[in-house]
Amino acid sequence: MKLERLMKSEELQHHNSNQTITDICLDSRLVKNGNLFFLLERNTQLQEKHLKQAINNGAAGIIAPKEFIFDSSVIDIPIIKVNSIRKTLSEVSSKFYPKQPSNILAITGTNGKTSVTKLTEEIWQLMGVKSSSIGTLGNSASKTSSILTTPDPISLHKQVNALASEGFHNLVIEASSHGLSQLRMDSLEIAGAALTSFSRDHLDYHSSMDSYFNAKKRLFTHLLHPKGTAVVNLIDLPLRYHNFINSIRAENLITIGNNNASISILDINRGDNNNIQLQLNCYGKKINVTTPFIAPFQAINSIIAGCMATINTDILIPEAFAVIEKLSDVRGRLECVAKLKDNNIYIDYAHTPDAMKSVLGAIRIITKNRLIIVFGAGGDRDTGKRSIMSDIADKYADLIIITDDNPRFEDPNLIRGQLMKQSRKYIEIANREEAISYGISELSSEDNLLICGKGHEEYIIYGKEKIVSSDHSIVEQTIKRAK
16 A cells, blocks of 8 residues: 555655555564554654664654654655654554444443443344454454453554454444553544443553543543444442533433433342342333343443444344343353352452452352452552452452462562451462462352452463463362362
């Protein structure tokens, strides 16, 4: 593709606009002959290193931030400076990979993104709608994994383009606050958006709760199509943020709440198998919804998914709600991975105070004897939430096993020390496999075990090293050895 088709004419002044671009690239190590390289690095020393590497690997052109300084006399390829390199990256990615499914939905929220994304896709599939999803659990159509919840623009548009080419008209994508603030989704045609919840997280990246919320708000105020549909869960949104719905630019708004919402939850009951049953007021009509889930937050996630599944399809809300009872557990999201006589073992991704409280609260209600939890805290992340998470564990659990959870470049001993309390409830076992095995060995009659923090992940990060580690596999192997 010619450079002139990718960039604006004013950006190409004094440059060869007829230059052929073979692909676009973010990583200077991966640049190949004819690639257009985007220099996102802000560190001036590293900028020079990445620039040289990209040129040596055959870059045909460089896109750089407007403040980038270089010696033009020693560089014989175009270096194009732009006002917003991330915005330009999204725009160029969409031009290089131009095809998109006609119905793209996006899900954001502190907790529940993955669940609502996968449940929306499953409702579509149960109702015969060809669909796919992209998010934390990867690309469901290509069965590929993902490093980021919301992929970088090049990877995202490449995947979206491939899905459209393969005849997928319906796609649901997880939209993280990082992805939204870094404009990764800015050139997608988004027909529907959902806000699942909002609570403390990522304060290591966002300067404040308001900054964190504003990143998520962009999906509804800047990216969602004006004729699109917004679904907002008011139950798990702090009251001080409720007025944000007035700034949503979508033509259609569905709110889920306790009073005066489009869909109000009138009552929550439990069935014979501890599954949640909801009585709803749906646009003035009472509807009963049976879910297969044990936690109220899971049931609410399924309601959000049901609403999303109706966007730009022939599915009606009551029809979507009717298939909710057929839904499956989402991998690593309050997933019951083993039943041992009268014990259940659950794996959940919860790594925020609000998520831990919801998960522990739900399991506490259905646990007749002891509730055991295994959890840790990620390194190089919001350290302020650690003591809060420990307090929540102390409130709900009877035995608390503190272990490692992606320490990254922090000292894992210090992280565990911040989670420990002077209490007989607490035990510290650094090795995650040993901690989980110990938790299983401690199960007695009518106890339940919750393994928190890593969910679907199949690795644990120590510094630069990524070690293979799967909570699912550890549980499976421990049970096999015990037989």
